[in-house]
Amino acid sequence: MNFMRNTWYAAVWAQDLPADRLVPVTIIGEAVVLFRDAAGKATALLDRCPHRLVPLHLGRLCDGGARLQCGYHGLEFDGAGRCVRNPHSDRVPTAAKVRAFPVVERHSLIWVWMGDAAPCEAQIPDYSAFDECNNARVGRRETIELDVNYQLMTDNLLDLSHVSFLHDGILGHADMVRGNIEVQQEDNTLYVRRATPNVAPPGMFDLMFRRDGQPVDVWADMRWNAPASMLNYAGVCPPGGERSAGVHILGAHILTPVSEFRTRYHVAAVRYDDTVTRSEEEASEVMQKLGDLRRHAFKDQDEPMVMAQQDAMIRAGGLDAVEPLLLNIDVGPARARRLLETLRQQADEVREPVEA
Ligand code: FES
Ligand SMILES: [Fe+2]
Known part of the structure; x- marks a missing residue:
């Protein structure tokens, strides 16, 4: 590879x-x-x-x-x-x-x-929100060893339309299927933004925000830097309102390839929910539940699905053996794969200039 x-x-x-x-x-x-x-x-x-x-x-x-x-x-x-x-x-x-x-x-x-x-x-991408000085807001910094290729995990993270199916009830639901997806490149940084206005709050954000099930605008803006360092700015706010009036999370999703079929996944999240007043006891309960929900979504839902995907690909002859069907939701992952290959060639295949 x-x-x-x-x-x-x-x-x-x-x-x-x-x-x-x-x-x-x-x-x-x-x-x-x-x-x-x-x-x-x-x-x-x-x-x-x-x-x-x-x-x-x-x-x-x-x-x-x-x-x-x-x-x-x-x-x-x-x-x-x-x-x-x-x-x-x-x-x-x-x-x-x-x-x-x-x-x-x-x-x-x-x-x-x-x-x-x-x-x-x-x-080095900016993860300053995770600096030690912000520890009061940062949840556990963890590293998960995964028996999957890092690009399959990148595809998963840059296409958050899967939340309506794989994470139904926790991070998404049926009314969030048709999100507005926008891809933007600034220098070598890629942004994949997904917005679903005026929908019921997904479980995790309802827990963090008003806990009343009332409609909200939901967003998830993923930043990508080569080779596979991502930052997810995701949250909810009152419909049509400023994002600053809601709550959000910054999630570090940093993938380090160990080998073709193994990846170290560095994760942590920073909470921003100062718009909600809670007792200390409630706040620590919310923090605990958020951590548990994120872990469940990842360990019990994403990981088995991507591992099964990789097994199926290997049985079919390898990760590149079968050309996958592309849907409109794949615009982010496809763009990141192309950009990574361009940057890899620029960085690693520098040739001597040809004499005129
Ligand atoms: S000193 Fe390292 S193997 Fe001998
Ligand atoms: Fe997921």
């Missing part, structure tokens, strides 16, 4: 990379080991010792993270991947080095640049 290489991938939530731990992650088929150096800076090395090729995450950290010692014969590497100690000799062979990947810790996530080109920090 042609994964984009010269781009940032969210490896883990920062909370899941404590000091003194070696954390193995596989990103686009490459084994990477993450740790914090002596200054607490997140570091990523290829998870493979150049001697005998064993995973370095089976070793240990020395001097508070200053060096990673291989667990097999004790070569020690610094955060730049240089071998700084060979316990068997005073000489360190020049080939004793490990690839180091550029890392940035931002918006409570650890981002790793997987390509050989110079990394561009400005390309």
Whole structure:
């Protein structure tokens, strides 16, 4: 599979990379080991010792993270991947080095640049709503391991018309089928917006808003950045009213391909429901229920459906073996797939200019 290489991938939530731990992650088929150096800076090395090729995450950290010692014969590497100690000799062979990947810790996530080109920090998408300073509003930051291809999950997230069927009663219902879908590209960012005016509130938003079942305008605006980092701005407000008079959620949906058929899915949500007055007890009950509903919609509804889709595709000969029928609701996913391929070619297949 042609994964984009010269781009940032969210490896883990920062909370899941404590000091003194070696954390193995596989990103686009490459084994990477993450740790914090002596200054607490997140570091990523290829998870493979150049001697005998064993995973370095089976070793240990020395001097508070200053060096990673291989667990097999004790070569020690610094955060730049240089071998700084060979316990068997005073000489360190020049080939004793490990690839180091550029890392940035931002918006409570650890981002790793997987390509050989110079990394561009400005390309990290804005998830500032998830910064630690906003913790009072942010629900659990979780990572879900999925046995599905990341593009099938992207299709799922960029086509939210499925809420009326797969998530009937929770995130959608029959009256929301005919949403107005709008796709817009700004530079390399894609927006897929879906609005359903004047309908009964879907269960999750009724719980968050007025709890009276009265009609509302519903929207879900999904932002997409290559390769598969999404942010969903979704909410309800009184019909014809300002969105600021309603309630909304910002949902992080960040997909990191592990391999062709496996994906790490980083999720978290930020609630904005200050327009509703509640006791502290009610607010924490709502927060708990929202988390449970989101988890149920994902684990019991989306995940089994997309896994079954992938199984059917594999039985038919592979993910690209059968040309799928395209409906009007597929405009967002189709556009994202085309844009990703264009950006991948631009980023990874840079050729020498042809001499005139
Ligand atoms: S395998 Fe790492 S030092 Fe031998
Ligand atoms: Fe879904």
